[in-house]
Amino acid sequence: GAGVSQTPSNKVTEKGKYVELRCDPISGHTALYWYRQSLGQGPEFLIYFQGTGAADDSGLPNDRFFAVRPEGSVSTLKIQRTERGDSAVYLCASSLGQVNPRSEQFFGPGTRLTVL
Protein backbone atom coordinates (compact mmCIF):
# COMPACT_ATOMS: atom_id res chain seq x y z
CA GLY A 1 0.00 0.00 0.00
CA ALA A 2 0.93 3.63 -0.23
CA GLY A 3 1.23 4.25 3.48
CA VAL A 4 1.65 2.51 6.80
CA SER A 5 -1.41 0.50 7.70
CA GLN A 6 -2.46 -0.76 11.12
CA THR A 7 -5.10 -3.23 12.13
CA PRO A 8 -7.43 -3.25 13.87
CA SER A 9 -8.28 0.45 14.03
CA ASN A 10 -10.04 -0.12 17.33
CA LYS A 11 -9.72 -2.89 19.86
CA VAL A 12 -11.75 -3.25 23.03
CA THR A 13 -10.71 -5.97 25.44
CA GLU A 14 -11.15 -6.96 29.03
CA LYS A 15 -8.55 -6.67 31.73
CA GLY A 16 -6.30 -9.71 31.75
CA LYS A 17 -6.78 -10.64 28.10
CA TYR A 18 -4.12 -10.97 25.42
CA VAL A 19 -4.09 -8.69 22.36
CA GLU A 20 -2.14 -8.44 19.13
CA LEU A 21 -1.79 -5.28 17.10
CA ARG A 22 -0.55 -5.43 13.53
CA CYS A 23 1.52 -2.98 11.50
CA ASP A 24 2.20 -3.15 7.77
CA PRO A 25 4.97 -0.68 6.88
CA ILE A 26 5.64 1.10 3.62
CA SER A 27 7.19 -1.27 1.12
CA GLY A 28 10.97 -1.02 1.13
CA HIS A 29 11.20 0.58 4.56
CA THR A 30 13.65 -1.41 6.66
CA ALA A 31 13.09 0.47 9.91
CA LEU A 32 9.89 0.06 11.91
CA TYR A 33 8.89 1.76 15.15
CA TRP A 34 6.14 1.34 17.70
CA TYR A 35 4.94 4.26 19.82
CA ARG A 36 2.19 4.62 22.38
CA GLN A 37 0.13 7.78 22.67
CA SER A 38 -1.97 8.38 25.76
CA LEU A 39 -4.74 10.95 25.76
CA GLY A 40 -3.38 14.49 25.67
CA GLN A 41 0.23 13.35 25.38
CA GLY A 42 2.80 13.04 22.66
CA PRO A 43 3.75 9.61 21.34
CA GLU A 44 6.20 7.64 23.48
CA PHE A 45 8.74 5.31 21.93
CA LEU A 46 8.33 1.60 22.61
CA ILE A 47 10.54 -0.40 20.25
CA TYR A 48 12.52 -0.09 17.02
CA PHE A 49 13.25 -2.77 14.45
CA GLN A 50 15.95 -2.67 11.83
CA GLY A 51 15.03 -5.52 9.54
CA THR A 52 13.94 -8.53 11.56
CA GLY A 53 15.75 -7.69 14.76
CA ALA A 54 14.69 -5.43 17.59
CA ALA A 55 17.53 -2.91 17.64
CA ASP A 56 16.15 -1.00 20.63
CA ASP A 57 13.37 -2.17 22.93
CA SER A 58 14.19 0.19 25.77
CA GLY A 59 10.77 1.82 25.62
CA LEU A 60 8.74 -1.30 26.35
CA PRO A 61 7.17 -0.64 29.77
CA ASN A 62 7.43 -4.19 31.12
CA ASP A 63 7.64 -7.83 30.12
CA ARG A 64 3.94 -8.00 29.25
CA PHE A 65 4.80 -6.17 26.04
CA PHE A 66 6.54 -7.93 23.18
CA ALA A 67 6.90 -7.27 19.46
CA VAL A 68 8.07 -9.31 16.51
CA ARG A 69 8.91 -8.73 12.88
CA PRO A 70 9.80 -12.22 11.61
CA GLU A 71 10.22 -11.43 7.92
CA GLY A 72 11.39 -7.85 8.17
CA SER A 73 8.12 -6.39 6.98
CA VAL A 74 4.89 -6.78 8.98
CA SER A 75 5.24 -6.37 12.73
CA THR A 76 2.99 -7.48 15.56
CA LEU A 77 2.89 -5.86 18.98
CA LYS A 78 1.70 -8.30 21.60
CA ILE A 79 0.37 -7.38 25.01
CA GLN A 80 -0.26 -10.05 27.63
CA ARG A 81 -2.51 -9.77 30.69
CA THR A 82 -3.75 -6.35 29.62
CA GLU A 83 -4.34 -3.70 32.26
CA ARG A 84 -6.56 -0.62 32.16
CA GLY A 85 -3.44 1.52 32.05
CA ASP A 86 -2.53 -0.02 28.69
CA SER A 87 -5.43 1.87 27.11
CA ALA A 88 -3.94 4.21 24.51
CA VAL A 89 -3.44 4.67 20.79
CA TYR A 90 -0.62 2.49 19.53
CA LEU A 91 1.17 4.04 16.59
CA CYS A 92 3.43 2.35 14.10
CA ALA A 93 5.91 4.19 11.89
CA SER A 94 8.38 3.15 9.23
CA SER A 95 11.35 4.76 7.55
CA LEU A 96 14.10 3.95 5.09
CA GLY A 97 16.34 2.98 7.99
CA GLN A 98 19.90 2.13 7.01
CA VAL A 99 19.33 3.31 3.47
CA ASN A 100 18.98 6.81 4.89
CA PRO A 101 19.40 6.73 8.66
CA ARG A 102 17.86 10.13 9.21
CA SER A 103 14.94 9.82 6.88
CA GLU A 104 11.63 10.85 8.30
CA GLN A 105 9.28 8.40 9.90
CA PHE A 106 5.89 7.87 8.29
CA PHE A 107 3.14 7.05 10.73
CA GLY A 108 0.13 4.83 10.44
CA PRO A 109 -3.35 5.78 11.66
CA GLY A 110 -2.91 3.90 14.92
CA THR A 111 -4.84 1.28 16.84
CA ARG A 112 -6.98 2.59 19.67
CA LEU A 113 -6.82 0.02 22.46
CA THR A 114 -9.37 0.19 25.25
CA VAL A 115 -9.01 -2.15 28.22
CA LEU A 116 -12.19 -2.39 30.28
Next chain:
Amino acid sequence: AQKVTQAQTEISVVEKEDVTLDCVYETRDTTYYLFWYKQPPSGELVFLIRRNSFDEQNEISGRYSWNFQKSTSSFNFTITASQVVDSAVYFCALSDNRGANNLFFGTGTRLTVIP
Protein backbone atom coordinates in the same frame (compact mmCIF):
# COMPACT_ATOMS: atom_id res chain seq x y z
CA ALA B 1 18.52 12.90 28.66
CA GLN B 2 16.33 14.12 25.87
CA LYS B 3 13.45 16.45 26.56
CA VAL B 4 11.09 18.49 24.40
CA THR B 5 8.90 21.18 25.91
CA GLN B 6 5.90 22.71 24.21
CA ALA B 7 4.65 25.16 26.77
CA GLN B 8 1.56 26.18 24.81
CA THR B 9 -1.11 23.57 25.42
CA GLU B 10 -3.82 25.22 23.32
CA ILE B 11 -3.92 28.21 21.01
CA SER B 12 -6.89 29.75 19.23
CA VAL B 13 -6.57 32.23 16.41
CA VAL B 14 -8.94 33.78 13.93
CA GLU B 15 -8.50 32.77 10.33
CA LYS B 16 -5.81 34.71 8.46
CA GLU B 17 -3.91 35.56 11.62
CA ASP B 18 -0.29 34.45 11.98
CA VAL B 19 0.55 32.06 14.80
CA THR B 20 3.83 30.79 16.27
CA LEU B 21 4.14 27.47 18.06
CA ASP B 22 7.04 27.27 20.50
CA CYS B 23 9.38 24.34 21.01
CA VAL B 24 12.30 24.16 23.44
CA TYR B 25 14.50 21.10 23.62
CA GLU B 26 17.22 19.62 25.82
CA THR B 27 19.91 17.21 24.77
CA ARG B 28 23.51 16.42 25.64
CA ASP B 29 24.29 15.34 22.10
CA THR B 30 26.10 17.68 19.75
CA THR B 31 24.47 16.03 16.76
CA TYR B 32 20.72 15.73 16.83
CA TYR B 33 17.64 16.21 14.67
CA LEU B 34 14.49 18.20 15.23
CA PHE B 35 11.11 17.55 13.69
CA TRP B 36 7.62 18.95 13.53
CA TYR B 37 4.60 16.71 12.98
CA LYS B 38 0.95 17.63 12.51
CA GLN B 39 -1.83 15.45 13.92
CA PRO B 40 -5.20 16.42 12.42
CA PRO B 41 -8.47 15.19 13.92
CA SER B 42 -8.16 12.00 11.86
CA GLY B 43 -5.26 11.07 14.14
CA GLU B 44 -2.52 10.27 11.64
CA LEU B 45 0.77 12.06 12.27
CA VAL B 46 1.96 14.00 9.24
CA PHE B 47 5.63 14.86 8.84
CA LEU B 48 6.29 18.58 8.27
CA ILE B 49 10.03 19.17 8.60
CA ARG B 50 13.36 17.71 9.75
CA ARG B 51 16.31 19.88 10.74
CA ASN B 52 19.76 18.72 11.82
CA SER B 53 21.72 20.45 14.55
CA PHE B 54 24.35 21.78 12.18
CA ASP B 55 21.92 23.63 9.97
CA GLU B 56 20.60 26.76 11.62
CA GLN B 57 19.18 28.26 8.49
CA ASN B 58 15.57 29.19 8.80
CA GLU B 59 13.25 27.48 6.37
CA ILE B 60 10.09 28.57 4.64
CA SER B 61 7.63 26.30 2.89
CA GLY B 62 4.57 28.10 1.66
CA ARG B 63 2.73 29.48 4.66
CA TYR B 64 4.97 27.52 7.06
CA SER B 65 8.29 28.74 8.41
CA TRP B 66 10.66 27.44 11.06
CA ASN B 67 13.12 29.35 13.24
CA PHE B 68 15.93 27.21 14.68
CA GLN B 69 18.06 28.93 17.33
CA LYS B 70 20.71 26.72 18.87
CA SER B 71 21.69 29.41 21.38
CA THR B 72 18.27 29.20 23.02
CA SER B 73 17.60 25.53 22.15
CA SER B 74 14.43 26.49 20.35
CA PHE B 75 12.81 25.35 17.13
CA ASN B 76 9.69 27.46 16.65
CA PHE B 77 7.08 27.00 13.96
CA THR B 78 5.10 29.85 12.41
CA ILE B 79 2.00 29.56 10.27
CA THR B 80 1.26 32.66 8.25
CA ALA B 81 -2.31 33.59 7.27
CA SER B 82 -3.77 30.61 9.15
CA GLN B 83 -6.61 28.61 7.67
CA VAL B 84 -9.27 26.41 9.24
CA VAL B 85 -7.52 23.35 7.78
CA ASP B 86 -4.51 24.18 9.94
CA SER B 87 -6.52 23.19 13.02
CA ALA B 88 -4.68 20.23 14.53
CA VAL B 89 -2.31 19.20 17.27
CA TYR B 90 1.28 19.99 16.41
CA PHE B 91 4.16 18.04 17.88
CA CYS B 92 7.80 18.98 18.07
CA ALA B 93 10.20 16.04 18.34
CA LEU B 94 13.89 15.36 18.86
CA SER B 95 16.03 12.48 17.63
CA ASP B 96 19.48 11.90 19.06
CA ASN B 97 22.55 10.53 17.34
CA ARG B 98 22.15 6.96 18.53
CA GLY B 99 21.38 4.25 16.03
CA ALA B 100 17.76 3.85 17.02
CA ASN B 101 16.59 7.17 15.63
CA ASN B 102 13.57 7.03 17.88
CA LEU B 103 11.74 10.28 18.36
CA PHE B 104 11.20 12.08 21.66
CA PHE B 105 7.98 14.06 21.37
CA GLY B 106 6.72 17.08 23.23
CA THR B 107 3.20 17.08 24.62
CA GLY B 108 1.86 18.96 21.62
CA THR B 109 0.06 22.23 21.00
CA ARG B 110 -3.58 22.14 19.95
CA LEU B 111 -4.21 24.86 17.39
CA THR B 112 -7.76 25.93 16.63
CA VAL B 113 -8.33 28.30 13.74
CA ILE B 114 -11.68 30.03 14.00
CA PRO B 115 -13.37 30.98 10.73
